[in-house]
Amino acid sequence: MYELIFDREKCARCKSIPCMTKCQYIKLDTVTAKKEWQKVLDGEDSFILEACTTCYACNEYCPHGNNPFYMIVDRQEKKGILPSPRPIITMWVNQCEPVGKFTVGLLQEKALSYCFLAHFNVLAHGKLFEDLEYSAVYGQEFFCNAVYLHYAKTSLIKERLPKIIENIRKQGIKELVCLHDECYATYTSLAPAYGIEVPFHPIHYYDYLIEKLKALKDKVKPLGLKVAYQRNCSTRLIPEVDKSLDELFNLIGVERAVRKYDRKNALCCAEIIRMAKGPELADELQKKNLDDMQSVKPDYVVFNCPACWDSLATKVAERGMKPIHVIDLCRLAVGEEQSLNLEKMEAEV
Secondary structure, eight states: OOOOOOOHHHHHHOSSOHHHHTOSSSOOOHHHHHHHHHHHHTTOOOHHHHHOOOOOHHHHHOTTOOOHHHHHHHHHHHTTOOSSOHHHHHHHHHHTOOOSOOOOOSOOSEEEEEETOTHHHHHSOSGGGTTTTTOEEESGGGOOOGGGGGGTOHHHHHHHHHHHHHHHHHTTOSEEEESSHHHHHIIIIIHHHTTOOOOSEEEEHHHHHHHHHHHTGGGOOOOOEEEEEEOOGGGGGOTTHHHHHHHHHHHTTEEEOOOTTSGGGOOOOOHHHHHHHOHHHHHHHHHHHHHHHHHTOOSEEEEOOHHHHHHHHHHHHHTTOOEEEHHHHHHHHTTOOOSSOHHHHHHHO
């Protein structure tokens, strides 16, 4: 059985406990944070386990790379604490179960991962994906399983993830371009944290797009736009990719507006919080985030995560702002039309 690799001594030497004191949802002073975190480490009851909104941010705040969020989820499961209502957890457990049947595209050694998100069937085409458009895996047999962190189901991740990884390996894939942060985070953060071997090279799609845009530099037209970026919870597990996004924006002539709720102070889309803690807190957080976006007067609000898009894109549009996915922003820079178009989607409905 795979177990979390965790260095308790690093926590013992940590004086400020930033993983807890920086939390935007649980307000703790240093003394209380140290006391309560020790309870978590010792497997005792702590209100932290009940109050956690599963936003992943404590992993980014930890200066030791010690994955405190994974520890919280482990403890929640062992104590039977459900971060979301049981029917929602059961739905996710059942609908994503790998059943041994799948179809794949014309796979190459380098392939795209759509994970279990149909949005990418719309997004991943055109000049930027012409080499890999048909080299892709999709469905529950290739589903990264990171979503179960939101539901205190690390046991399920440890059971299913090795099978998912083996499914990918069997396809002869040597490089997997992850179109969702959770996939990339699974293979570069989550799996290593539990000692699960990953026999292929994961590539974040930001880095893939950077190389593609450099290769297409003669076709890239700087956009001259200012954008508000919606940073999703999954990027907390892989904060290094934020630098790649800055490089990507620079390549296509986009300014990332400086705002309160971005970078380390980012607010997630709050839909998981809606399920776990109720609509009042979720609505409050979304209002803060949307007000902040609106205050910088962006040309676009840029989304990376399809779940954030589903939660916030319509609300962004209702405030007179224009939502766009990162991939579509890059498509505009190479002279192609936006694919994930909210107005078009609503008109078709």
